[in-house]
Amino acid sequence: MTMTPAARAVEVWKVYGTGEAQVQALRGVSAEFERGKYTAIMGPSGSGKSTLMHCLAGLDTVNAGTVYIGETQVTGLGDAGLTKLRREKVGFIFQQFNLLPTLTAAENITLPLAIAGRQPDKAWYDTVILTVGLGDRLHHRPSELSGGQQQRVACARALVSRPEVIFADEPTGNLDSRSGTDVLNFLRDSVRQHGQTIVMVTHDPNAASYADRVVFLADGEIVDEILSPTADSVLDRMKKLDRNA
Numbered sequence: 001m002t003m004t005p006a007a008r009a010v011e012v013w014k015v016y017g018t019g020e021a022q023v024q025a026l027r028g029v030s031a032e033f034e035r036g037k038y039t040a041i042m043g044p045s046g047s048g049k050s051t052l053m054h055c056l057a058g059l060d061t062v063n064a065g066t067v068y069i070g071e072t073q074v075t076g077l078g079d080a081g082l083t084k085l086r087r088e089k090v091g092f093i094f095q096q097f098n099l100l101p102t103l104t105a106a107e108n109i110t111l112p113l114a115i116a117g118r119q120p121d122k123a124w125y126d127t128v129i130l131t132v133g134l135g136d137r138l139h140h141r142p143s144e145l146s147g148g149q150q151q152r153v154a155c156a157r158a159l160v161s162r163p164e165v166i167f168a169d170e171p172t173g174n175l176d177s178r179s180g181t182d183v184l185n186f187l188r189d190s191v192r193q194h195g196q197t198i199v200m201v202t203h204d205p206n207a208a209s210y211a212d213r214v215v216f217l218a219d220g221e222i223v224d225e226i227l228s229p230t231a232d233s234v235l236d237r238m239k240k241l242d243r244n245a
Contacts, residue, residue, distance in 0.1 A: 004035075027219070097174075104138065109138075125160055188210045
């Protein structure tokens, strides 16, 4: 029996604007993202990588094609269905940490569950806190935390509801190299130790080297992929794409 991918796009098109101002951000993209794997999406600026992630996550609609999260068809869901999907099946980590300044770290972590009227699974919550190394910072507000600690709070918030897939958009973009490494190690550990599925958009070859697989976009199309990437192999591929852009 083959497992359903955690997320997939089937012949997805995304077009912005009309007439001469029209931009084809995605052009017939088909891709599958395996459960329990860490996938990075890369490409030159304007290649469609963030658009693809936003369409997969139900944050943006598609003009043609179909998007699935697990067995759920995202394409065509109404507002209520999308809200339920994002609450129950999807986690998000953004470049801006998106923490509420008046809440403590612990309250920020459990906020999505609180909104859904759910209690965190105590054992899993403790595991997440241990994994992100925030045990002594749970009662601090965001202003009392470093950038790296704030991003780890955001990572824990994405993980605590045990979503089918976590989408991370440039999660280390606002961090110094040490804090960025901490976050990337945490994301990789959450995949290897806890079976989480992560799809990450990044422009950083070093960040991509933490993934199991790198998918490359150019001009709205998937043009290549690397399994078991290294920073050097990713950089070489990106240089070729930039030359062809």
